[in-house]
Amino acid sequence: xxxxxxxxxxxxxxxxxxxxxxxxxxxxxxxxxxxxxxxxxxxxxxxxxxxxxxxxxxxxxxxxxxxxxxxxxxxxxxxxxxxxxxxxxxxxxxxxxxxxxxxxxxxxxxxxxxxxxxxxxxxxxxxxxxxxxxxxxxxxxxxxxxxxxxxx
Numbered sequence: 001x002x003x004x005x006x007x008x009x010x011x012x013x014x015x016x017x018x019x020x021x022x023x024x025x026x027x028x029x030x031x032x033x034x035x036x037x038x039x040x041x042x043x044x045x046x047x048x049x050x051x052x053x054x055x056x057x058x059x060x061x062x063x064x065x066x067x068x069x070x071x072x073x074x075x076x077x078x079x080x081x082x083x084x085x086x087x088x089x090x091x092x093x094x095x096x097x098x099x100x101x102x103x104x105x106x107x108x109x110x111x112x113x114x115x116x117x118x119x120x121x122x123x124x125x126x127x128x129x130x131x132x133x134x135x136x137x138x139x140x141x142x143x144x145x146x147x148x149x150x151x152x
Contacts, residue, residue: 003038003057004103010052011043014071021074029069041068044089046082056090060134063100065093 003011012031037057042065046054052075065143067090072082087104094102102106128134 001043003034003041003043004054005035005038007045007052008035008038011055011071014052014055014073015069016071017074018069018071042093044086044093046077046086046089048076048080051076053077053080054085054086058090059098063098064103065090065097065101066103086133119127 009031012029012034013031015034019068033055037059042058042060044056044058046050051073055071055078056067057069067087069107070083070086077083078102090104091102128137
């Protein structure tokens with residue numbers, strides 16, 4: 001399902017909830033990102049009665065399905081086990097649609113292992129256009145990388 005235009009603002013607010021709660025933050029997406037990618041993505045949307053309380057954005061890359069972003073209303077989703085249900089539904093969607101591989105994304109490695117996921121090594125390369133910032137990023141590398149315990 002693509003993201004209906006009338007839900008873009010609500011999806012963005014749910015994304016911000018998750019972004020603000022995250023321990024490790026990458027770039028903060030804009031409302032325009034969700035508007036511009038809404039027809040390129042599959043969205044799993046989760047409602048409590050008539051209220052959207054969670055979403056998962058999935059993007060197909062050939063035979064691979066990538067779980068890009070999620071968003072939650074933490075005040076309403078916790079009692080319903082929504083975080084767990086979102087990943088289960090993403091896997092069900094990937095199987096039903098015939099994807100050969102599903103990438104569940106970075107972070108929450110232990111939780112995803114419980115679901116049966118296997119971790120594959122990945123690397124992020126970065127270079128800032130400002131040489132001073134680029135040097136600083138190199139020095140902060142250990143802070144930006146997941147810990148050994150998170151990778152096991």
